[in-house]
Amino acid sequence: MEFSRRSFFKIAGATAGTGLLAGGTARAETASADDKPGVLVDTTRCVGCRACEAACAEANGLPPPPEGDDVLAARRDTSQTAFTVINRTEAPGGGDRFGKKQCMHCISPACASACPVRALDKQPGGPVTYNPSKCMGCRYCMVACPFDIPKYEYESAVPRVRKCSFCAPRQAKGLPPACAEVCPSGALTFGTRHELLEEAKKRIYAPGAAYVRHVYGEHEAGGTSWLYVSDVQFEKLALATGMPDRPYTDLVAGALGAPPFIMTLWPPLLMGLYTFSKRREEVEAGEHAPKHDEEVHHG
Amino acid sequence: MASARTQALAQPSFFREKILLGMTVPAYLKSLLTPFNAVAAAILAVGVPILVYRFAAGLGATTNLSQAYPWGLWIGFDMMTGIVLAAGGFTIGATVQLLGLKDYHVIERPAILTAFLGYVMAIIGLLADLGRPWNIVMALVSYGSASALFEVAWCVMCYSSVLLLEFTVPFFEWLGWRRVHAVLKKALLALTVLSVMFSTMHQSALGSLFLLAPTKLHPLWYTPFIFIFFFISAILAGISMVIVESSLSHKLFAHRLEGQPHVDMDKLLIGLGKAGALVSFAYFFLKLQGIIDGHAWGYLLTGYGALFLVEILGFVLLPSLLFAYGARNQRVKLVRVAGVLTVLGIVFNRLNVSIFAFNWQNPVRYVPSWMEIVVSLTLVTIGVLCFRWVCNRMPILWEDPAFSHED
Numbered sequence: 276m277e278f279s280r281r282s283f284f285k286i287a288g289a290t291a292g293t294g295l296l297a298g299g300t301a302r303a304e305t306a307s308a309d310d311k312p313g314v315l316v317d318t319t320r321c322v323g324c325r326a327c328e329a330a331c332a333e334a335n336g337l338p339p340p341p342e343g344d345d346v347l348a349a350r351r352d353t354s355q356t357a358f359t360v361i362n363r364t365e366a367p368g369g370g371d372r373f374g375k376k377q378c379m380h381c382i383s384p385a386c387a388s389a390c391p392v393r394a395l396d397k398q399p400g401g402p403v404t405y406n407p408s409k410c411m412g413c414r415y416c417m418v419a420c421p422f423d424i425p426k427y428e429y430e431s432a433v434p435r436v437r438k439c440s441f442c443a444p445r446q447a448k449g450l451p452p453a454c455a456e457v458c459p460s461g462a463l464t465f466g467t468r469h470e471l472l473e474e475a476k477k478r479i480y481a482p483g484a485a486y487v488r489h490v491y492g493e494h495e496a497g498g499t500s501w502l503y504v505s506d507v508q509f510e511k512l513a514l515a516t517g518m519p520d521r522p523y524t525d526l527v528a529g530a531l532g533a534p535p536f537i538m539t540l541w542p543p544l545l546m547g548l549y550t551f552s553k554r555r556e557e558v559e560a561g562e563h564a565p566k567h568d569e570e571v572h573h574g
Numbered sequence: 575m576a577s578a579r580t581q582a583l584a585q586p587s588f589f590r591e592k593i594l595l596g597m598t599v600p601a602y603l604k605s606l607l608t609p610f611n612a613v614a615a616a617i618l619a620v621g622v623p624i625l626v627y628r629f630a631a632g633l634g635a636t637t638n639l640s641q642a643y644p645w646g647l648w649i650g651f652d653m654m655t656g657i658v659l660a661a662g663g664f665t666i667g668a669t670v671q672l673l674g675l676k677d678y679h680v681i682e683r684p685a686i687l688t689a690f691l692g693y694v695m696a697i698i699g700l701l702a703d704l705g706r707p708w709n710i711v712m713a714l715v716s717y718g719s720a721s722a723l724f725e726v727a728w729c730v731m732c733y734s735s736v737l738l739l740e741f742t743v744p745f746f747e748w749l750g751w752r753r754v755h756a757v758l759k760k761a762l763l764a765l766t767v768l769s770v771m772f773s774t775m776h777q778s779a780l781g782s783l784f785l786l787a788p789t790k791l792h793p794l795w796y797t798p799f800i801f802i803f804f805f806i807s808a809i810l811a812g813i814s815m816v817i818v819e820s821s822l823s824h825k826l827f828a829h830r831l832e833g834q835p836h837v838d839m840d841k842l843l844i845g846l847g848k849a850g851a852l853v854s855f856a857y858f859f860l861k862l863q864g865i866i867d868g869h870a871w872g873y874l875l876t877g878y879g880a881l882f883l884v885e886i887l888g889f890v891l892l893p894s895l896l897f898a899y900g901a902r903n904q905r906v907k908l909v910r911v912a913g914v915l916t917v918l919g920i921v922f923n924r925l926n927v928s929i930f931a932f933n934w935q936n937p938v939r940y941v942p943s944w945m946e947i948v949v950s951l952t953l954v955t956i957g958v959l960c961f962r963w964v965c966n967r968m969p970i971l972w973e974d975p976a977f978s979h980e981d
Binding site: 355393410414429430517527531533548 | 705713723781787798801
């Protein structure tokens, strides 16, 4: 439903005046998204036990993650068989910090807006989920995602896009995502987004707090369901940075507003051109040849 | 009985006249033994099995695509480049049918045939690239209307149908089916309007695809107006491809043109050169505006800047000057050179956007596998063979005089 309303504004968005209205809907979406579930990651509380990785693998029927801390030596990315990974970096005062990577479940997901067949779709409850029976395998979602989350089963002859579903099936049963449920250190807090934002800001602005004064995910790519607070720079935690704060759907809004106008304006304009050229031809023919010749020719 | 048989033999059979060019089967087969055909056969002998293997074994076994590079040569070349180089169909169609420049009528049919084959090859390339090509029908039932790719999918589908219908005009002339030919010829005007409409939408939407990659596409190529760049360069590609293709086909099919009314090709090429000069000059300044708008001047001094400068100086500005000089001084050769340079430049641009300047901050680079290259080469070869097959038989480079009065 969200999409149809948005596409209405896309049509309208091509004209300057309605740009304001489109901005209004973006804000309205954020407001309703704030009542939906999210997770707050507090990297200062993460101990790097990687229980979340194991729980994720179990919940999604994926191979169990490698055991032992050796895997933390190299930077890892999520893959078609691992929907969440922990990366390690050094804290400013010594010691380790850990960054958890998984799908951010954007409020206006680039992947879902890129998908031409809505195989990737934003659920009303918040999760961005994938339906392989609709997917044609164009992989535009992978091009679009600023966090590089969708991964592809290139080795398969019947490949799927693979990524974290925010444990949508579990959430439908009223359960928290597997990773958030298993986290023993309190690094992952599952709740509604506005509660989490309040909590995040309370922590980072607390007197004497060593946090970076930014909630990662509050505005990135228009805002995400997953939010991070940290006392090390976010890029050091292997989190993608540098993407615009506007919802990604806004980036194409202008271009996608054009087709209705092309479809309604091109045909009459082109037929007008044709009429002019035909008229010119007739006038020229009339000047060069006497009229009765013309009649004989057509008769 | 016997006399009936001799009579049947004496009458030129449809198959022999229309398909075998009036030769007997052995003579026809013998005529196929040329060096060009040997090379083409070698490419097909390798490429077609690879295409089959890709569907059996998957993309991982045949391509160098990766998680960081979901789009490779089959999208960057077969789709992006294939579609833009097929823009001659709507450009010349509009020139002749809508602007009323009837002189260009003689190059309209080859342009439409090139466009039609270009789209068919691009669609085959796309089907090879799609992970689940059978689900392409989902575009008809599950509307991802917030996606530029949805727009591309629908427009390419509709426009390919329009091109097919436009192509049926010479096709039915060839078969001699007068009634249906007359109907379609009357529909040409409406089909041309549709072709301009659909082309405006999907040629630009192919650029809009990259609007969702602001962090991945290099700032020299990323601009919020990339869809306008793609559309203007599609018109430029259309004009240039027609220059290249009509120069080649009038040379290669000279023997088929004997006895046809003489056409002053040089005059047409000069006219196209004028149009090429105008559009490429405009495109050059549009590209400059892209730099200004993106505050990307600083990048010009980097390696990517060099790539960009080669593209806009060597393959846009230089040909635009050659077009202008050639058209002004009646130097057809220069117009041809400019046409070739522009075509190469637009191929270069599409590859830059979709491959070279994509993921510019990622140290891992994509290099196509040999199988990807062979498949792309195979599709081009099939396109050229089909073009030649049709041109040798159907009234493409000329119109059947028996039909021309039915305007």
